[in-house]
Amino acid sequence: MDFIITQLINSLVFGSLLFMMAAGLSLIFGLMNVVNVAHGSFFMVGAFTAYTIMQWSGNFWIALGVGWVPSVIVAVLIERFFIKPLYNRGHLDQVLLTFGFIYVLADITHYLWGPEIRNISPPETLSGVIEVAGAYIPRYRLFLVAFGGVVAALLWWFLERSRIGAMVRAGVDDAATAAGIGINVPLLFGCIFALGAGLAGLGGVVASPILGVYLGMDIEILIPAFIVVVVGGMGSLRGALVASILVAVVDTFGKAYFPDYALFMIYLLMVVVLLTRPHGLFGIARG
Amino acid sequence: MKFLRPAVFLALIALLGLAPLAGDYTLGIVAEILIYGIFAMSLGLLIGFTGLMSFGHAAFFGISTYTVIALGVHLGISGWWGMAAGICLSALAAAFVGLFCIRVSGIPFLMLTMAFSQLLFSVALKWRNVTGGTDGLTGFVRPTLFGMSLDDAVMRYAVVALGFVLVLGFLWLLVRSPLGSIFIGIRDNEQRMRAIGYPVQRFKFLAFTIAGTLAGVGGALYAFFNAFVSTDILHWALSGDAIIMVVLGGSATVFGPAVGAAIFLLLKNIVSSHNEYWMLWIGATFILSVMFLRQGVWGFLVGCAQSALGKLK
Amino acid sequence: MGLPGGLRAVRIGETQMTLLKTENLCKAFGKLEVTRDVNISVVEGERHVIIGPNGAGKTSLVHQLTGQLQPTSGRVLFKNVDITNAAPDQICQMGIGRTFQKNNLFRSLTVQENVRLAVQAKQGGWYECLRGVGIRTAQRERANHILEQIQLTHDLLRPVSSLSYGEQRQLEIAIAMAAEPQLLLLDEPTSGMSPAETDRMIELLRSLPSSLALLMIEHDMKVVFSLADTITVMYYGEVLASGTPQEIQRNSRVREVYLGGKH
Numbered sequence: 001m002d003f004i005i006t007q008l009i010n011s012l013v014f015g016s017l018l019f020m021m022a023a024g025l026s027l028i029f030g031l032m033n034v035v036n037v038a039h040g041s042f043f044m045v046g047a048f049t050a051y052t053i054m055q056w057s058g059n060f061w062i063a064l065g066v067g068w069v070p071s072v073i074v075a076v077l078i079e080r081f082f083i084k085p086l087y088n089r090g091h092l093d094q095v096l097l098t099f100g101f102i103y104v105l106a107d108i109t110h111y112l113w114g115p116e117i118r119n120i121s122p123p124e125t126l127s128g129v130i131e132v133a134g135a136y137i138p139r140y141r142l143f144l145v146a147f148g149g150v151v152a153a154l155l156w157w158f159l160e161r162s163r164i165g166a167m168v169r170a171g172v173d174d175a176a177t178a179a180g181i182g183i184n185v186p187l188l189f190g191c192i193f194a195l196g197a198g199l200a201g202l203g204g205v206v207a208s209p210i211l212g213v214y215l216g217m218d219i220e221i222l223i224p225a226f227i228v229v230v231v232g233g234m235g236s237l238r239g240a241l242v243a244s245i246l247v248a249v250v251d252t253f254g255k256a257y258f259p260d261y262a263l264f265m266i267y268l269l270m271v272v273v274l275l276t277r278p279h280g281l282f283g284i285a286r287g
Numbered sequence: 288m289k290f291l292r293p294a295v296f297l298a299l300i301a302l303l304g305l306a307p308l309a310g311d312y313t314l315g316i317v318a319e320i321l322i323y324g325i326f327a328m329s330l331g332l333l334i335g336f337t338g339l340m341s342f343g344h345a346a347f348f349g350i351s352t353y354t355v356i357a358l359g360v361h362l363g364i365s366g367w368w369g370m371a372a373g374i375c376l377s378a379l380a381a382a383f384v385g386l387f388c389i390r391v392s393g394i395p396f397l398m399l400t401m402a403f404s405q406l407l408f409s410v411a412l413k414w415r416n417v418t419g420g421t422d423g424l425t426g427f428v429r430p431t432l433f434g435m436s437l438d439d440a441v442m443r444y445a446v447v448a449l450g451f452v453l454v455l456g457f458l459w460l461l462v463r464s465p466l467g468s469i470f471i472g473i474r475d476n477e478q479r480m481r482a483i484g485y486p487v488q489r490f491k492f493l494a495f496t497i498a499g500t501l502a503g504v505g506g507a508l509y510a511f512f513n514a515f516v517s518t519d520i521l522h523w524a525l526s527g528d529a530i531i532m533v534v535l536g537g538s539a540t541v542f543g544p545a546v547g548a549a550i551f552l553l554l555k556n557i558v559s560s561h562n563e564y565w566m567l568w569i570g571a572t573f574i575l576s577v578m579f580l581r582q583g584v585w586g587f588l589v590g591c592a593q594s595a596l597g598k599l600k
Numbered sequence: 601m602g603l604p605g606g607l608r609a610v611r612i613g614e615t616q617m618t619l620l621k622t623e624n625l626c627k628a629f630g631k632l633e634v635t636r637d638v639n640i641s642v643v644e645g646e647r648h649v650i651i652g653p654n655g656a657g658k659t660s661l662v663h664q665l666t667g668q669l670q671p672t673s674g675r676v677l678f679k680n681v682d683i684t685n686a687a688p689d690q691i692c693q694m695g696i697g698r699t700f701q702k703n704n705l706f707r708s709l710t711v712q713e714n715v716r717l718a719v720q721a722k723q724g725g726w727y728e729c730l731r732g733v734g735i736r737t738a739q740r741e742r743a744n745h746i747l748e749q750i751q752l753t754h755d756l757l758r759p760v761s762s763l764s765y766g767e768q769r770q771l772e773i774a775i776a777m778a779a780e781p782q783l784l785l786l787d788e789p790t791s792g793m794s795p796a797e798t799d800r801m802i803e804l805l806r807s808l809p810s811s812l813a814l815l816m817i818e819h820d821m822k823v824v825f826s827l828a829d830t831i832t833v834m835y836y837g838e839v840l841a842s843g844t845p846q847e848i849q850r851n852s853r854v855r856e857v858y859l860g861g862k863h
Contacts, residue, residue, distance in 0.1 A: 035394060082578065091393060092340050096534055097577045099527065103570025111564060223401075230398045264409050267402040271387070274399050278391045465720060465735060472717050475706040482666065482704075484692035484721035484779055 002135030007256050008249075009132070013141050013210065014224075015248030016148020020203035021225035022232065022240040023155055024196025030235030031168055032189045034083060035091045038098040040222030041105035042071040042197040044215075046204025048109055051118045051213045060123035063205055071201025072194050074105070079193040084186070102218065110215055118213040140209055147206055151199070152241060159237065168192065224251065227270045233283025242281060291592060303448045311440040318444045320552050321451040322509050324545030327532035328458055329501035334530070335538030336462055337494040338474035342397045343384070343404030345525035347377040347499035349516075350407070351506030356427045356516045357417055366430030366437070370507040374500060380407075381499020382492070389491045401523055408521040423517030427510065437511050450508050451545075454501055458541045461497070470494050531573050537583020546585040616643035617679070619783050619813050620665070620696070625674035627660060627837075634660045635671065636837040642783060642815050649816045649824050652834035653857065658817045659701060661834070662787050665815075666698050667691045678783070692721070697781030699772040701788045701817075705760050712756040714771060715743035718778030743778065750774040751804060766797035770804065777808075784808070786816040790823050802826050833857070 021039060028034050049070045053063040078101060086093055121127070122140040129136040159165040167183050179185045203221075211217060228247045232239025247266050254265030273280065306317045326348050333339040351373035358364040358372060384403045388396055411418045418424065429437035437443045461467045469490050472480045481487050510516065519525070528551065536547020551569065558565035580587055620642040627635035634657040642648045650658050663669035665676055667688040676684045683691055692698075706714045719739045747756060750770050763771060769789060776784055789805065790798045802823055805814070818824050824831065825845055832842040833854050841851045848854055 082574065085578065093577060093581070095340070095394075095397065096530070097574060099530070100570045100574035100577065103566040104574065107564045107567035107570065111567075223405075226398055227402075230395055234394060260413060261409070264406060267406050267409075270398060270402050271406075274391055274395050275387060278395055280395075468713070468717060468720070468736075471709070472706060475708050476704065479700075479704050479706065479775070480717070480721075481688040482692060482698055482700075483718040483775060484689050486687075486689050 002133070003256075005133050005135040006137065007252050009135075009137050009141055009145065011245070011248040011252040012145040012148070013248075014252060015245045016144055016151075017203050017207050017221065018225055018228050018248055019148055019241055019244035020151060020199045020206075021221060022228040022244055023152075023237060024199040025225060025229045026232070026235055026237055026240045027168075027192055028196045029229070030237075031192050032087070033091075034087070034193075035094045036083075036098045036193075036196070037095055037222065037226075038078070038101040038105060039196070039200050039225065040218035040220075041102055041109075042075060042200035043204040043207070043221050044109060044218035045071045045074060045105065046201030047208040047211070047213045047217060048113050048118075048204075049201070050205040050208045051113075051120055054120050060120075060126075060209075063120075064202075067205035068198045068201030071204070072198045075197030076190065076194050079190055083193070084189075102222075106215065106218060115215060120208045120213060122209040144206055144210070151202075155237065164191075224266060227266050229280075231270055231273045231280055233280030236280070236282035239280055239282035291596065300452070303452070306448075307441045307444060314440050314444045316552070316556065318447045318512055320549045321447050321545075322505050322512055323529075323532065323548040323552060325451055325454045325505035325508065326502055327529055327536065327544035327548040328454060328541060329498045329505065330529045331533045331536075331538055331541065331544035332458060332461075332470070332498045332501070333494060334533050335540070335543070336467070336474060337470045337491060338477070339392075339491060339495065340397055340530070341388075341400040341495070341498075342523060342526050342530070343400035343402070344498070344502055344529050345521055345523065346384070346404040346407045347381050347502035348506040348509070348525070349411075349520035350380050351377045351503035352510045352513075352516045352520055353411070353418060353424075355507050355510035356424050356514075359427045359510075360424050361417070366428075366511060369510070373507040373510070374503040377503025377506065378496060378500040381502075382496045385492045385495035385499070389488055389495060401526070404521065404523055404526060408518060408523070411518045411521050418518065419516075421518055423515055425515055427514040427516075429511055429514055443511060447508050447512060450504060454504055455541065455545070458501070462541055466490075466493070531569065535573060535576050535583060537586030537589075539582060539586050540589060543583050543585035547583060550584060616645060618643050619646075619679060620815065621677045622665070623675040623677070625661070625664060625676065626672045627657075627664060627669065628672050634837050635664065638674070638834075638837070638839055640815075640832055640839065640842070642813050644782070645810050645813055647814045647816070647827050647829045648832065649818050649828040649830070650832045650834055651818060651821075651824055652840070655836070656834040657837040658834055659787060660837075662698065662785055662817065665691075665785060666696065689721075692779050692781075695780075695782040696785060697776035697779045697783070698785040699776050699787055699789060701791060703765075703768045703772055705768060705771055705775070707760050710757045710759055711747065711752065711763065711771060712740060712743050714760060715746055715774050715778050716740055718775045719743050719746070722779050746774050746778050749807075750777065751800075766793055766800070769793065769797075769801065773804070781812065783813045783815060786814060786818075788817050788819060790818065790820050798823060 021043060025036065025039055028036055046068050050063040050067040053067055054060065082097060082101075083094065086097060126140045126143050128139050130139050130142060131137075132142075159168060167178065167188060204217075207221075224247060228240060228243045231247060232241070232243030247269065250269050251266045255262040258265070277283075307314055309317075326344070330341065330344045333341050333344070351370075354373035354376050355366055355369035358369040359366055384400070388399045388403065391399055412420055429443070431437065432442060432446065435442045437446060462471070469480070469485060472485070473487055473490060477487055506520075509520075532547035532551045533544040534547065535550055536545065537543025550572075554569055554572065555565045558568045576583065582590060618641055620640070622638055622640045625635055625638040626633070638661060640648075640650075640661075650661070652658055660669060664671045667683070667686050667690070671684060674684070675682055678691070678694055678696060681694070683694065686694075706717065709717075716736070716739045719742045723739070744756060747753065750773055752767060752770050752774060760768065760771070769792075773784075773786070773789065786805075790801050793801060798820060805827055808814070814827075816827070828845055830843065831845055831848045833840040833848060833851075835857050840857060841848060841854050843851075
């Protein structure tokens with residue numbers, strides 16, 4: 001039983017991270033009709049930034065507070081100078097362009113930080129274990145699950161309740177009309193892209209005590225994140241939430257019960273979902 | 288204009304024929320370029336001519352390589368039979384994967400092709416006794432041709448060059464055939480193709496299978512070239528590299544992707560000899576290419592030649 | 601004469617076979633009903649025009665007739681064969697051609713190639729495509745012939761992008777004609793055209809073979825009354841009225857909806 005509790009918590013941990021990635025991806029796709037495959041790179045930059053901040057200050061909360069900033073800066077530059085001109089070119093070209101950025105950002109990270117694997121310890125207040133129904137769960141993992149939940153709730157509130165959120169939803173429906181009623185669509189797009197990148201960067205910061213900080217973590221989170229987005233349905237935040245948990249559970253329990261087929265499970269999940277519902281569980285069909 | 292194409296082709300043949308004079312080391316690089324050229328051109332059929340962006344093409348390349356080497360190492364089967372088997376297996380794999388993936392398009396298609404490729408990668412990793420896992424399979428004995436072993440660099444190169452010319456010729460004829468015009472139509476306007484009576488899914492499936500088979504040709508030649516295989520060959524990074532080659536060279540022509548392969552490998556080699564940041568250079572070149580030279584380097588050159596000749600008329 | 605939908609045969613003394621027939625066709629997106637119990641018939645050689653205000657569900661109807669949209673209920677029959685769930689390519693091969701409301705051409709190809717592709721589609725199984733290049737000359741000639749009929753004749757090797765809007769609309773029709781359809785569905789063939797271009801289009805449509813049935817969506821009343829043997833008026837997804845042009849003009853409900861003018 002405690003084994004199951006542990007795996008469940010691990011699933012929620014992984015699910016939280018996936019949600020932070022997938023939410024950004026889905027927002028960017030749903031609103032801007034842009035596909036950004038360099039999203040994992042924002043995650044990695046966040047983690048490396050957290051490491052550097054920890055080196056300077058030793059304070060995890062500072063890392064949490066500003067660790068996502070470099071990701072956002074990079075994202076804004078990429079969006080403004082490279083993606084904006086390509087809005088009309090279609091998904092494939094965007095995939096190609098951002099794919100190039102994966103290579104570039106990976107090497108820049110390599111250059112700035114070197115190839116070694118780094119580690120970050122969670123802050124004092126969040127270290128140690130708590131007993132939950134007979135299982136011993138690291139406090140930090142519980143924190144991460146709660147953090148993910150808070151982010152999801154804030155995102156929901158932002159989109160459903162705030163004025164800006166209404167503008168975002170208007171833009172998703174029809175960007176031309178939204179512009180017609182005075183919404184500054186380019187600015188909105190820029191902000192959404194930055195928000196998505198910020199979420200990814202934040203995810204990297206918050207993941208670093210658990211995953212470590214290393215080159216290659218961009219791809220390792222990207223593929224599951226895209227599986228989540230595709231399974232949940234591109235453009236759907238609800239889909240991102242449901243699919244994050246689904247993919248995380250399948251992956252965690254899959255690795256636990258079928259360690260030989262660890263890599264299999266989430267790919268199999270995606271194959272099954274795509275073949276039965278090509279637009280994902282909650283997807284919107286977009287041109 | 289009509290003389291340009293045969294002229295370019297003859298120039299290519301001349302270059303290929305002269306390459307052995309450059310010494311074994313250079314010959315090796317050229318052979319590698321030609322092999323990846325085949326791989327890239329096969330993907331070009333999908334991306335450039337049918338409009339299908341596949342992220343799992345390495346699977347069909349790698350299956351063939353593994354078949355040749357595994358049959359040779361485990362069962363002592365000659366490389367030539369291994370090549371035949373490898374190409375067949377790649378064709379079957381492509382048909383199988385294609386059957387599923389063709390049902391979706393766009394990003395889901397990208398992810399699905401990658402998923403199948405990664406599944407194959409997982410299987411290869413797990414199946415250590417057959418594939419050797421990450422350590423790979425060694426001890427492959429290259430076959431002989433006309434009494435000469437392919438261990439000889441020139442002989443090996445000759446086989447690779449022949450393979451390249453054959454694949455190039457086949458693709459060139461294919462895109463000019465009625466079938467080729469259908470692929471092009473699908474890339475241009477899939478909906479209209481359906482509306483005028485084409486069973487589009489069937490043709491996408493056909494394109495996918497043909498592309499996979501040709502990748503298998505490249506994979507078999509790679510087995511002869513390298514005499515070694517590891518699971519790296521099935522990794523999606525190779526699929527990504529192939530996409531870069533296609534777009535860098537130019538996806539609208541048959542030959543473009545081969546040019547892209549040359550640029551990619553030369554750039555990687557040159558940068559690697561100075562520092563380890565070749566990904567930065569390739570990435571940056573690729574980004575600039577997507578933004579400003581979308582027709583690719585070869586596409587750009589062809590366009591220049593056409594407008595220059597147009598002015599001469 | 602016992603034809604469904606209240607239609608009358610127009611050519612007295614001839615019996616025509618019913619080509620297309622819908623039976624209580626319905627389409628709903630959730631609670632939104634775009635097609636409600638639509639019954640329409642088209643006979644051989646008939647010029648049947650569908651009119652109605654925007655949002656009346658006309659284009660949705662065409663999509664359902666050509667396999668692009670699955671009806672929620674009801675049937676579509678072509679030459680007495682149920683094509684309700686058929687795929688667009690099968691429907692084309694059976695003899696229904698269509699044009700699109702917004703030009704849906706092969707933009708990167710030449711004018712001739714646009715039509716040749718359609719000619720090639722008609723000619724057979726995919727295995728024939730592996731045959732040599734010589735077959736294409738015959739196809740090209742056929743394409744040129746069709747283009748001549750549609751009055752697009754000069755420099756057929758230029759790219760589609762160099763055509764004027766009106767010429768592109770003509771090309772739309774040429775492509776659909778290449779499949780040698782018995783029924784041609786035209787979705788607003790004169791949309792976006794100047795009066796001069798519209799007149800030319802009317803002439804062109806008049807010159808189409810009389811054995812070819814036309815089912816057309818139109819907004820331009822001049823076009824409607826120049827061409828129609830039968831008019832069906834749609835309103836909010838339903839058939840409001842159907843009959844000869846004279847009957848429709850006298851119909852009070854139609855007058856109400858249209859206020860006697862154009863929409």
